[in-house]
Amino acid sequence: MERFSSISMAVVRRLPKYHRYLSELKKNDVKRVSSQELSRITGFTASQIRQDLNCFGGFGQQGYGYNVDDLHQQISKILGLDKVYKTVIVGAGNLGQAIVNYTFFEKSGFVPQAIFDVNPRLIGLKINDIKVHDVENLESFVKDNGIDIGIICTPKSQCQKVAEALAKGGVQGIWNFAPSDVSVPDDIIVENVHLSESLFTISYLLKEREEVLKTKKY
């Protein structure tokens, strides 16, 4: 989707990392942290951390640093983790089931309302207490239940059709695990998780690594 915000995606994609590291600090009962200490933990420069945080406000205090609890809460709010979203999972294969069973998902405010599949054997079953519906009814279910986010865990061949049904049903966002791009209206957020691309990146880096090691040997 087209973005209007001045916050760059580079910054946005670092926010979840800050959130995660702050959760760790909180768990370890750390009360305050400086950008320098955060730099050591995260691997980002202290300068970048201060720059990033100041996109959203002055959360620190000169001479002191940042209050861990406070900063954690601020970033939670920036990320919208205080909100609750209704989701549907399309595709009840291993990956779809993994997501339904992933408790972290629901804990973060993404509440599965239904699973959809084409397989008549699965339709009617419950997975982690969520009912499997016929994918034929996807669009109407999304519409009738005010679903916010659709999660595509189907094979590549089905993903565009599913994306269109989700879009027509009125979702705000799509989390796409199918190894293909989907085309939907511009005002719908699409986040792709292309595992094959991640895998190919490893493949490239392994090959490069071998070449480097070979060169070093001689």
Add this chain to the structure above:
Amino acid sequence: MERFSSISMAVVRRLPKYHRYLSELKKNDVKRVSSQELSRITGFTASQIRQDLNCFGGFGQQGYGYNVDDLHQQISKILGLDKVYKTVIVGAGNLGQAIVNYTFFEKSGFVPQAIFDVNPRLIGLKINDIKVHDVENLESFVKDNGIDIGIICTPKSQCQKVAEALAKGGVQGIWNFAPSDVSVPDDIIVENVHLSESLFTISYLLKEREEVLKTKKY
């Protein structure tokens, strides 16, 4: 891992996309393609595409463009997709099973040799014809069988321990799906797939989207 190559990660992460789009073109029996046409398909600028490809060689021909089959093969080779890697999957939960059952994975040259889990009920079973072993034996199995890549599909609490066993066993790379960083020697490639970060990014973008829509309304 520290990298020595002059190719930037920005370029590396676009290679799998080029590969995927070229696969599509091949499937549609397209024989030649210009950087302009590729730009239309991929959304990258034609200039960037030519720039990227020329990091690896002059694959095109002035006045003609690129031969689809040839370019596809060249990129396959650059990505190391002609190689075969032995892999193990650690964690036989839904996600681990999803990967074992993901045929694309094996087709790309990543051949699962074993699955590991702590659960005694699973140990000894076969999933997609791959045997589940006791995670106690992970390090020795990796060593004895010359495993190249370890795939971590365990909960967060186990991932560092597993990463260390993989490293000691001698893997070249780790594909980490646990929502936490792992610390291993510098010469091991680590590729993280942090689904929670992807999820939080959606959460942020949805919130931003709502704010934009609200502003536009008035």
Add this chain to the structure above:
DNA sequence: TAGATTGTTAATCGATTAACAATC
């Protein structure tokens, strides 16, 4: 040959880092 399109250099843009005044 003329037209098309690459390969490559130069210009621009954006993101990261450095520096330091403000201030707790």
Add this chain to the structure above:
DNA sequence: TAGATTGTTAATCGATTAACAATC
């Protein structure tokens, strides 16, 4: 107050885009 550390501006770096000569 003195020391520490932020918030913010300016400088640097790297990545993207534009331009065009080379050439098929």
